[in-house]
Amino acid sequence: MAEITFENVSKTYPGGKAAALTDFNLRIEDGEFIVLVGPSGCGKTTALRMIAGLEDISGGTLRINDKVANDLAPRDRDIAMVFQSYALYPHLTVAENIAFGLKVRGAKPEVIEKKVRETAELLELTEFLERKPARLSGGQRQRVAMGRALVRSPNAFLMDEPLSNLDARLRGQMRAEIARLQRLSAVTTVYVTHDQVEAMTMGHRVAVMNRGTLQQLDTPRHLYDKPANMFVASFIGSPPINFMEGELTAHEGGPALACGPLMLPLGEAGRRLSSRRPGKVILGMRPEHMKIAPEAGSGTFGARAAFVEDLGATLLLHMDEHGIAIGHANMVEDDRDLMTTVPKLKALVDSSHRIQRDDRVHLTIDPALILLFDPATGAAV
Template sequence: MAQISFQNVSKTYAGGKSAALTDLNLTIKDGEFMVLVGPSGCGKTTALRMIAGLEEITGGTLKINDTVANDLAPRDRDIAMVFQSYALYPHLTVGENIAFGLKVRGAKSEDVATKVRETAALLELTEFLERKPARLSGGQRQRVAMGRALVRSPNAFLMDEPLSNLDARLRGQMRAEISRLQRMRAVTTVYVTHDQVEAMTMGHRVAVMNKGTLQQLDSPRRLYDSPVNMFVASFIGSPPINFMEAILVAHEGGPALRIGPFLLPLPASADRLSPRIGGKVIAGIRPEAFKVTDGPAGPGTLSAKVLFVEDLGADLLLHLDSGEISMGHADMTEDDRDVMKSSPKLKASIDGSHRVSRDETVNFTIDPNAILVFDADTGVTL
């Protein structure tokens, strides 16, 4: 088993002009399932490849347990990696693919056979041991790739977007399978993905990355409830959060948000924002915080016209015309303007029992405790 730590680790390319990672400080505990999540180019795969020894470190220190691993050869790290492409040998059977790493390391034939049988049983691959990869489904191939890693009992597993080539149903099955295996083996696991659903459902902790920097490291629930900035709020949660320009105003002795023609009171815990009354902020409201109401419009309610309805069975996803609500702000950072441009209309996720039609104007109540408030200039959570 292994504890893996990054200490001020950096990676630059092109003579130091292009930074893939900047001062990454991250400790992955022994036996932990850590997920690195973020958009393409955020540095998550670079960090993973550094652990494996496939990427040189420009600055800082990488430790595996108490050993500095910056210059340690990949074969000396006892790390198993599962790739996005599966990387199976097409001319070998399932059993031979699983056994390959053990044979390369000179394991005894009887030990190899025993471990292959045990691993195949664990992954429900016993009946496929004599088949070639071409005769397997995508999910079965992924399990073989995992088996090749599991059979070695390594210090740590590294998984680089292993489910991205599977359809939605298989991804769901394999998420549960990988989580089950990790719990059984209690092996340190670092899992890279751009899919926030995988991050939220699989990781003990999740590291959200953007442009080579660690934005927030926390449990999935804390990332959802208490994001540190607009980027994390936008990346965690599906459907994505709604951002709206707002003015902080006083209402019945406490702060409230004036969003276009609507007034949304904030909870008592928002008293700390009182010194900012009169200033511009960004309001963040998740789609599931919208509750349909038949009552009149007033404080705590928001009205919008339905542009399109996605019937998802248990839920309806409403695409709403934001009307007089401004969705952008000139003083925001470039990153946060990009976040807001990506969702120029509001979205509301409501119970599927409601009957809502296109072009209908709907009133919603908004739970004050579900409203996030961000600095309009920096995007930092207030």
């Protein structure tokens, strides 16, 4: 297996206006399943291709098992890559596609046959071994591509958005399948995706990237509960988080947050802010943490349901006329400010409330679940 380390790695393309990677540091443990996630152009695929030896390194050091790999040829790295496009040979059968890498390396026929059979059983492809790719579904083709990588028993697997060509139902099945195979094989795996759902459900750890830099590396749960900054908070979580302009103040002898008409006493949750002076903050409230209050009161504010998405078990409310300056959490792929004012606030509530369009509701949130950020730097408070 492989341990992979980036040490202050950078990448600048000729004529590029900005670096694809800047001072990138990441240690991938032996046998770990790590996910690189971020918006288009954040540098995640560049980092993956560097591991494979398909991309030159402008600066810094890449190590594979403590061996400097900056100038190591791809064939000498013993790494298998699964591409977004499957990259199967259409004129070869499933068995021949899986066996291709072994044949190129001169493996003995009996070894090839045994490994192909074992891999096909693992991937539930035994009955399709004599078929060609044109007669397979998208999910089956993806499993063949994985089988071609798995059969080699490489030091590491590299996966570049392998599920993006599949429909939503099949993506869910393949997420579980890939995670299962990684557990069984215990091979170091680096998985690139722009889909935060894939990142949160598959990886042991997740590296959130933006504009060529590593924003935060942590477990999925910790990324959700304690994001390092506004970018991570906005990228992790669906529906996206609500950002609001607020002020840390005092109310009835204790710390509180004033946010438009909302005065939210912090109670025990305010202890972590005891050393912070009163002043402006950015308040982050995840839609799923917001609750419907039976009536107006302390810690609640009223809003109108401008649009209601009925999702079956839940309702996604798009609220307006709430008097709060809201930030648009989707604006993470370009240079626009996360705090651009827009009229909608989102709340994900139980469908038992039977809320209709134009209904007025009262919303509240547990102070222990809010997130606070510095308005000057965007860093978590």
